[in-house]
Amino acid sequence: MTSAASRVLAGVGRPVVGAWREARGLAGLFLDTFVAVARGRVRGREVVHQMYLVGNKSVPFVAITLAVLGLISVFQVATQIKQVIPDFTMLGAAFMQMMVREFAPTITGLMVATRVGSGIAAEIGSMVVTEQVDALRMSNADPVEYLLVPRTIAAAVMMLMLTIVGIICATIAGMLIARSGFDVSFKTFLNFQLLDAGDLALGGTKALAYGLAIPVIAGRAGLTARGGSAGVGRATTQAVVATSFAVIVLDFVISGVSYVVFGQ
Amino acid sequence: MIRFIDIHKAFGARTVLDGVSLDVDTGEVLYIVGNSGAGKSVLVKHLIGLLRPDSGRIELGGKEITWLTEHEFYAVRMQCAMVFQNSTLFDAMTLVENVALPYRKHFALKPAAARERALAKLDLVGMRSAADWLPGDIGDGLKKRVAIARALTLDPSYVIFDEPTTGLDPLAAAQVDDLIRSLKHDTGVTSIVVSHDLRSIFGVADRIAMIYQGKILIDGTPAEVRASRDPIIDQFFNGRADGPMKI
Amino acid sequence: MSAVSGFFASIGQAVLNLLRTFGGACLLLGRVIRSLFPPRFDVHETWRQLYHVGVRSAPIVAVTALFVGAIMVLQSAYFVKRTGATSLLGYGVGFTVFAEVGPILIGLMFSGRVGANNTAELGTMVVTEQVDALRALAIDPLRYLIVPRFIAMMLMLTLLMVLGDLFAIAGAALTSDALLGVDWRVLVANLIESKLLDELVMGVVKATTFGVAISCISCYFGLSVTGGALGVGRATNNSVVANATAIFMLDFVVGWIYSL
C-alpha cells in the first residue's frame, strides 16, 4: 500500500478510532458512576456542599438568561400574532407549553453545561495535573467515587430545580412584557390549559438527562487532563463544547423519540 | 553600569525589598543569591520595567529609568535582555521561529533573512541541528539554551538570568553555566544571574550579592563570601539545615 | 443578622465582579481599537489565528446549526400538526433560526469552543511567563497576541453565522421531510418567499457583536490569570460564564434596537 494511501487511511482512521476510544471511555465512566451511586458509596455532606456550589451559584445566572429569553420570545410571538390575527388569548398558554417542553430545560441545560461543566472540568483537571488525584488513589479513595459522584448527584438534582426557577423567571418576564407591550392581563396570560402531564414529563426527562450527562462528560474531560496548566485549559474547553453539544443532541433525541412514540 | 539605589517594594502586607542598593559594573557576572522568596527575581524584574519600585531609583547606562512608561521601556529592553526560569519558548513555533521572532519584529527582516540570523544564534548555543523541532520535543536543559539564544538576538549589553539552572540535572546545569561563562569572554556582556544553586554560584560568579530579609547582607567576591564569619552567610553558603537563618 | 448581610454581601460581590469584568473588557476594546487605526498588529499571527479560530469552530457550528434547524421544526411540528398550517412552518422556523435561536446557540458554541480556548491559552502563557517574555523582547503583547485574536474572532463568527444559517435550513428541511412529511422543497420555497432578509441580516449583526464581546471578555480573563493550573481553570470557567451572559444581553439589545 503506497505511503500516500496509508496516510489518507490513517487520516480518516485516527479520528474514528479516537472517537470510538472516547465513547468507550465515557461509557465506562457512566457505568462506574452509576455503580458507585447504586452501591450507596455516597458522601451526603459533600453532595449537599456541591449542590450549594452547583445550584446556588448558578441561580442568578439561569434566572437572568431565562428572564431575557422569556422577554424576547413573548415579544417576538406577540408581534407576529399582532400582524396576523390580534387575538392574544392563547399567547400565555402556548408560551407556557413551549417553555416547559423545550426552552426552559434546554437553555437551562446549556447554561449549566457552560457554568457547571467547565467548572467541574477545571477543578478535577487541576487536581489531576497537581497530582492530587494520585494522592487520593494512594489513600484508597477512588477519584470517581470521591470527586465525581457527589457532583453528578448534585448536578442532576439542581438541574431540575434550576429548570423550575428558569420557568418561573421566564414566565414573570413574559407576563410583564405581555401586559406593558400588548396589554394582555396577567390572568389571561397565566392559563395552563394547554399544559398536560406529557409536557411536564418531556421537560422533566430532558432536565434529568442533561443533569446526568453534563457532570460525567465534564468529569471525564477533567480526569483525562494532561500536561500542566495547558492541560487544564484544554480539559475545560473540551468539557464546555462536549457538554453543550450533548445537551443539544439529547434535546433532539428526546424530542424526536417523544414525537415518534407518543405523537406529541 | 547598572545602579539600584535604596529600592523598596512590598506586595500588600509582605515587604520584599527593604532598601536595597546595588551596583553592577560593566562586563562582570554578578550573582544575586538568597533563599526562596527573598526577592531576588523581584529586584531584577524592576530593571526591565516588569515591576515598579514603591520608592528608590534605578539607573541603566547612566540614565534614570525608574519611572519610564511601558512604551519607553521597550528601548531599555532592547539593551537589557532577560532569560526566564521556565525558558518561556512559544509552543506553537519551531525553535528557529522562536529565535527569529525578535528579528522579524524589530528589524523588519524578511522571514528568510530572519531565519539565517536566528540559525547563527542557535549555532552559538550549539542548537543549530534542532532548528526545526518544536519546544515540546526537547528537554528543559536544551530549552534553556534556545531561550538564551533568543535573548541574544537583540545583541544586548546586559543579560539577566532568572534561576537558569533550577530544576536541571547536573549535566544540563553545567552546560548552562559554561554558556554564561563563555558569554562573558566572547561578547563581554554584563550578566546578572539570580540563583541559589551553590555549584553554579561558586563556579561562575565574579561577584556575589546576598539578599536576606529585604536587605543586602553581603556584596563581594566569592573568596570574600567564603571567608565571611557571619553565621547566616556561613549557614546559607554551606547549605546547612540548622542555624540562625529564618525562612 | 450575618446570614442576611452575607446574602447582600454576595449580591454586592456579584455586581462588583460584573462591573469589573465589563470595565476590563471595555478598556481592552478601547486599546484594541486604538491599535487598529492606523493598523499596527502582527499580520502573520492574525492569519494563524484566522485559521486556528475558523477551522476549530466550523464543524461544531455547522453541526449545532443542523440540530437547531431540526429542533425548531420539531418544536413547531406539534403546533402545525394541530392547526394544519404547514405554510406557516417555513416562516416560523426561518424567523426563529435566523433572528433569535440561531445566533444565541451558535454564539454559545463559539464562545465554548473558541472563547474558552482563548482564555485557557492566554492564561497558560501568563502563568508560564510567556507574556512577560514577549514584553522582555520589547514586543507589545496587545499588538502581537490580542489584536489578531480580536480580528479573527469577530470575522469568523460573522462568517460562521451565515454558514450556520445554511446548515440550519438544511436541518429543518431534512426533519420536516422525514418526520412531518412536508416535502423539503416546499419548506425552502416557503421560507424564501417569506422575505426574511431583515432577520438574516439582524442575525449576522448579532454574530458580529457577539464576536467582539467574546474576544474582549475571553482575552480579559486570559490576561488576568493568577495562581497556576487552578487559576487557569477558574479563569476559563469565569470567561465562559461571562461570555454567555454577554451573548444574552447583546441579543436583547440588538433585537430591541432593530425593533425601533
Added chain:
Amino acid sequence: MSAADPAVRIRVEGLGKRYRGEWVLDGIDLAFRAGEVVGLVGPGGHGKSVLLKHLPRLLDADRGRVVIDGHVLGTLRAFELARVRERFGYVFQNYALFDFMTVGDNIAFPLRQLAAKVRPDAAQILARVHQRLADVGLAHAFAQFPRELSGGMKKRVGLARATIADPEITLYDDPSAGLDPVTSSKIFALIDAMHRRVPTATTVVVSHDLDRMRAVCHRWVMIERGKVVFDGVTEAIAQASEVVRRFFGEAFS
C-alpha cells in the same frame, strides 16, 4: 522466580513504559531491600518519576512487571491493591496537597481512609497529626490552607502526610525541587529522620540534588534513556563508565 532473597521487598522485572511511541522505560530490572535508602538519578525527563509511579501501580506497565512480597501488582484486584498501597508513603513532586482541606485534614486523610478495623479513633489520629506536624517544624500551620504556605512548607506538609502511617516503603519524587540550599537541607534532614524512625523501611529518593543525597543515600541507581546504567554504592561511582562519572561530577570520583 529467581532465588528469593528474603530481604528483597520490591522486585522490578523487565519493566517497559511507552509514551507516544517512545519507550520512556525500556526494560528495567531492579530490587529494593528492607532498610535501604536508594537514590534514583539520571538526566532530566528520562523516566525516573515514571518508574517511581509504577511501584505503587499509579501507572500500569506496558511490559514486564512489579512484584512486592510475592504479589504481582498487575494481577491484583482493587481491594488487594488497596492493602499493598497502604504500605506506601508517596511525597509528590507537585506537592499534591488537597487545596480544599486544611493542613491538619490533609495529614489525617490517609489515616481516616484506613479500613474500619485498622483505623485509629479520632482522638488518636489528631494526636499523631499534631505530633507529626511538630516533627516537621510546622506545629502552627494545623488550621491553615495549602495556598497560604511557601514552597518549602508545602513540601514538609506533603512529607508529613506521606509518613503519618509510618509506611514500610517511602517514595520521594524530587523533594527539594526549586528550594534554596538551607530549605533543601532541612528536607533531606527530615528524610533521614523519617528513615531512622523505621530502620527496616525501604526509601527511594528521585532528585538532582546529588550533594545532599550523598548524606542520606546508601545506594545509587542511574537511569539514562530508559535503561539502568549504574546500580551500586557511592564508592563504586569512581570505577563506573565515563557517562556515569561525568554525570556525578568530580565531587564523586
